[in-house]
Amino acid sequence: MDESERRSSEEKAKREAAEGARHDKSHVPAAAVFAFCIGTLGTGLVALLVAQAKSSCFSGFFSPPRTDAWCATVNALEANDATYWIIGAFLGAIGYGAVYLYYHFVDN
Numbered sequence: 001m002d003e004s005e006r007r008s009s010e011e012k013a014k015r016e017a018a019e020g021a022r023h024d025k026s027h028v029p030a031a032a033v034f035a036f037c038i039g040t041l042g043t044g045l046v047a048l049l050v051a052q053a054k055s056s057c058f059s060g061f062f063s064p065p066r067t068d069a070w071c072a073t074v075n076a077l078e079a080n081d082a083t084y085w086i087i088g089a090f091l092g093a094i095g096y097g098a099v100y101l102y103y104h105f106v107d108n
Contacts, residue, residue, distance in 0.1 A: 031099035039092025043084045054078050 053074040077083050 028100070031096050031103065034099045035092040035094075035096030038095030039088040039090075042091035043088030046087050047084055050074060050078050050083075
């Protein structure tokens with residue numbers, strides 16, 4: 001009886017481990033899609049804000065001081081397309097991590 005109980009508990013532990021691994025893997029695509037959306041939206045938002053800043057150096061709705069240094073910074077951001085990709089990737093990584101951690105710890 002002890003041998004069969006031991007085998008049964010080992011099989012149960014293996015099944016639970018396999019189910020847990022499948023559960024973790026099942027949320028990776030959802031987290032990746034969410035991260036892609038957050039990164040894309042964030043990149044678009046940054047592009048819009050930089051375009052607004054370039055046109056008026058934030059003299060409209062957003063109103064930091066309009067100095068030459070501020071306008072030079074805005075122009076430098078606008079001139080470098082990699083800025084948008086870096087910000088989008090950063091926001092995407094945060095989104096991916098948030099969704100993955102949610103599914104890993106909360107929805108377990």
